[in-house]
Amino acid sequence: MKLTGQCLCGAVKYQCSAEPVISGNCHCKDCQRASGSAYAPTFFVPEDAISIQGEVKYFEIAGGSGKKARRGFCPQCGSQLFGKPEAMPGLIAVRAGTLDDSSQYHPQVDIFVSRAAPWDYIPPSATTFPEMPPNPTV
Ligand SMILES: [Zn+2]
Ligand SMILES: [Zn+2]
Numbered sequence: 001m002k003l004t005g006q007c008l009c010g011a012v013k014y015q016c017s018a019e020p021v022i023s024g025n026c027h028c029k030d031c032q033r034a035s036g037s038a039y040a041p042t043f044f045v046p047e048d049a050i051s052i053q054g055e056v057k058y059f060e061i062a063g064g065s066g067k068k069a070r071r072g073f074c075p076q077c078g079s080q081l082f083g084k085p086e087a088m089p090g091l092i093a094v095r096a097g098t099l100d101d102s103s104q105y106h107p108q109v110d111i112f113v114s115r116a117a118p119w120d121y122i123p124p125s126a127t128t129f130p131e132m133p134p135n136p137t138v
Contacts, residue, residue: 003045005098007079008133011054014081014094021091023105024133027120028112030061034071034080042083043105050092056082063087069114109133 003016020043030051031040056072063069063085072082083093110122114130125130 003104004100007074007077007081009077012056012074012075012081013054014050014052016045016050018045020045023107024109025107025113026111027116029115038117042093043096044091044093047090047092
C-alpha cells in the first residue's frame with residue numbers, strides 16, 4: 001500500500017511507503033480551531049518513510065501533552081497537512097483528509113472527546129479517550 005496525498009492547491013504533495021503506525025480522530029480545541037471543523041482525522045507514519053514535495057510552513061504551539069507540537073500547512077492555500085508533536089519523536093502526523101484515496105484511512109481511536117463540540121458526531125462503536133490516551137500507540 002502506498003499513501004499519497006496533496007493540499008488543496010497541489011503545491012504540496014507527499015508519498016508514503018509505510019503503513020500508518022496509529023490512526024485517530026482528535027477532537028481537541030486546537031484541532032477544532034486549526035481545521036475549522038469538529039475534529040482532525042490523523043494518521044502517524046515514520047518520518048523517514050514519507051517524502052514531501054513543496055514548501056510547508058510550520059506553526060508551533062504547545063500540544064495536548066504539554067510538549068510542543070508543530071502544525072504544517074501549505075502557505076499558498078492554507079490546507080493543513082502535517083503535524084510534528086515532540087511527544088511522538090520519529091513520527092509525523094498526516095491529516096487524513098489530504099489523502100488522494102480517503103478510504104485508506106481507518107481511525108482506531110477518538111481522543112480528547114471531552115472537548116468535542118456539541119454538534120460533533122462520534123460513532124457509538126468508536127474507541128474513545130476523554131483526553132490523551134495513556135499510551136499514544138494504543
Ligand atoms: Zn496548497
Ligand atoms: Zn487535537
